[in-house]
Amino acid sequence: MLGSRKQQYWLYGVLAVALVAVIAPFVWMVLGSFKTTGELRQSPPTWWPETATLDNYTQLFARLDFGGYFTNSIVVATAVTAGNLVFCSMLGYALAMLDFRGKRALFVVVMTTLMIPGVVTFVPLFVLVANAGLVDTLPGLFLPFLVSPFGVFLMRQFILGLPRDLVDAGRVDGAGELRIYWRIILPLCGPALATLGILTFLGSWNNFLWPLVVAQTEQSYTLPVALALYSTGQNSTQYGLLLAGATVVVLPVLVVFMIFQRRFIEGIATTGIK
Template identity: 55%
Template structure:
């Protein structure tokens, strides 16, 4: 009993530390600009206002940006779940020449910072005529090396006997993949989906560079307009941050169980 009580105290304290920044952000989004920057800072707004939110939606086409972000994130999640698990399956269970070399090449990509390839990548996308299109924003990320690695590690743990049994029963590779392997991968897929969604949802630089008109802007790109060398409008930015974070929080609440399982079984964070 006593131990339980003390662990609750500890957990509550930990929770407070973790939740506080979110709480502060949420509360700050209802404060007027001058109060946000007041020193010493206030926790509860002295004066409640929704002007940050109304300003946000008035000055920016937030609806469009939200929709763009969502379409891109969902497209990337679907693509990554499908392709990463396919490639991961091949690396884990199929035998072909140069398998380890190819896998090594995939791993090398993990070590190349995205920024280094950004300009050449942009030139490529521009030559393909995909600047300012959804496809241009999505294409470089449809198969992520991290996803391949994750799925390979997970699928490698699936017993070979299961696959061989299916093969003996006459199943082709696609059948084995979709009917046997994929259903067993659910925790890993949930983790990969969540990671992909979060990365895409937060991705700033690439969409900002490829989207050349405001109707193609994603949420972070649209919000960046408010950040200025001289006069950053914190009220709008904070309200925007709440709008950006809310879907991820909701998603996490629903998928939390899988997320934890996935991390435990793949040893990845």
């Protein structure tokens, strides 16, 4: 398969180096969260905490209204992910499988918006949200992101790869479009939905600028905003607190990834036709 055994050793060697490069900063973050500020800034740096301390974590939970920020983050990221999974796949289905006037143009428009960087639409979007009276509310944090051009593109491309015969068969059996979408197409979109779900959740979970600008009081802050608030000063940064916070913030993302990653490697959907 992969040629000689020697080649395989090579491959594993390269992969091992890459793995260390990817994991090392992560390990550093977790270990660093147990160090004192003095030790963190020590030179040469230490890997293992010399005097392990839980101070950073006690501070994190004592100073921050952690539960509140955590809930906000979960609500926003879940809503955005759910919205993307539903709406992007709907639009993707329409663009891939239905025939209607202006379909091509619609797709090109979606692609065009994909080309426009977020910074350009940032201020107009904020003005819209402000005029709708949604500033400082949780809906203001997730409503504008319920559908994304990238998600639509991803779903369309994936659904295009599904056999059209499935849809036709459904129509012959008298199923409506919604039923075909929901009962035939969606179940086959597992891998694409998993990819979209992970990417969207991650993006929303880590999003900093939008929640910072829209949330006007601490009650609607999300975790990244709260973390930046408490750990970064005008001229100095509390690295211990930052690392402890980052460690805690990473956990939910890991959980989401664990849930979805099995679907990544599941079989290709086209096996539906024999």
